[in-house]
Amino acid sequence: MTQIDPAAPVLVTGGSGYVASWIVRQLLEDGRTVRATVRNPQKPKGLEHLHALSDAHPGRLTLHQADLLDQGSFTPAMEGVELVIHTASPFLLGKVKDPQAQLVDPALDGTRNVLASVNATDSVKRVVLTSSVVALHGDNCDVKGRPVTEADWNTTSTLDHQPYPYSKTVAEKDAWAIAEAQERWDLVTIHPGLVLGPALTTSSVSGSMDTMKHFTDYSLTLGVPKLYLGVVDVRDVARAHITAGFTPEAKGRYLTNADTVSMLAIGRILAASFGNKLTFPRMIAPKAAVKLSAPLAGLTREYVEKNVGHPLAYDSSRTTAELGIEFRPVAETITEHYQQMIDDGLAKA
Known part of the structure; x- marks a missing residue:
């Protein structure tokens, strides 16, 4: 069991990101002191x-400069910290010109750099x-319709096929190897499905935002692939990170997914709340x-062959039982996400 001092500051990497911003907010609302790393605090x-x-x-939130590829840059902000929540990692879908440089290097080297700072900081516990769920499986066809659990590992993604899932898988495997090579601190991993829900900033760039933009740009008007996605609310993902950090008995991997829905179902949820838009x-x-x-x-034709039309399900019962996370209904998450897009001028009312 790992006891975290509630008075000690918590470090959140990539603090301006979509998920990380909610983690920072919820920590502050819980009364914690937070240090958030960003690439340029003066931006x-x-x-x-x-x-x-x-x-x-x-007096309870400070911003600290750090970069995933800058070795040792996380160490100064870590002094006196007992809990580190490492969220910083790229999430890009679609046309990635250089997957090694854009996805794998930041995910793998960034994780190594953060954990090197953890190893150098005696206070961290x-x-x-x-x-991500993509570290549990690569393509929907891999699971053959059975529920995905924390016991699964992605064994099919590569640099050439599904490079984003590949980057998350190799980064997590490396993290576990680093954690198991020492005994002072322990590692807990959170595995969300597609994270949706209201954002705290319009500056976040991620695959989550790109997915919802397809419901505003007429790209789906003539039809949508029969593609199933695991979806979870960003606020529930944030709470899972925090609870995993402060629950002494927490250990291992936690799958955080509210439900699985098709792209067509997302369109129908939106139509029910916002009308039958084209x-x-x-x-x-x-x-x-x-x-x-x-x-x-x-997208590649290989991706379509291995994912479109294949059923998908996740088992998040361990997260509910051990962390007490009760997931918001997917319809609520999707509706509030789209309403936020309207409020931010990213979609028409």
């Missing part, structure tokens, strides 16, 4: 939400790492047509 735009949180919680899909596109046009959408 004129993109950190307004963190400055607002700092103003709302005087626990690291909570943001992994941007919302009304029908399933034939798989052959999806495969033919895949390169235009930044």
Whole structure:
């Protein structure tokens, strides 16, 4: 069991990110002191939400400069910290020109650099790492319809096929190897599905945002692939990280997914709340047509073959039982996400 002093500061890496921002906010609302790393604390735009949180919680949030590829840059912010929540990692979908440089290096080298700082900081007792369901499986066809659990590992993704899942898998495996090579601190990993829900900033760039933009740009008007996605609310993901950090008995991997929905189901959820817009899909596109046009959408035909039409399910019962996370309904998450897009001017009312 690992006891974390509630008065000690908590370090959150990549503090301006979509998930990390909610972690920072919830920690502050819980009464914790937070240190958040960002690449440039003096950046004129993109950190307004963190400055607002700092103003709302005087003296309890500080920003610290650190870069995933800058060795040792996380060490100064870690002094006196007992809990490190490492969320910083790229999430890009579609056309990635250099997967090694854009995905694998930041995920793998970044994790190594953060954990090297952890090894150099005697106060640290626990690291909570943001992994993903894609570290549990690569393609939907891999699981053959059975529920995915924390016992699964992605064994099919490579640098050439599914490079983002590959980057998350190799980074997590490396993290476990580093953790097992010492005895002072322990590692807990969080495995969300597609994270949706209201954002605290419009500056976040991620695959989550890109997925929802497809429901605003008419790209799905003529039909949507029969593709199933695990979906979870960003606020529940944030709470899972925090609870995993402060629960002494927490250990291992925690799958955090509320439910599995199809792209068409997402369109129907949006139509029920916002009307039958032309941007919302009304029908399933034939798989052959999806495969033919895949390169235009930044996808490979191999991806379409191995994912479109294949059922998908996740078992998050361990997270509910051990961390007490009760997931929000997916319809609520999707509706509130789209409403936030309207409020931010990213979608028409």
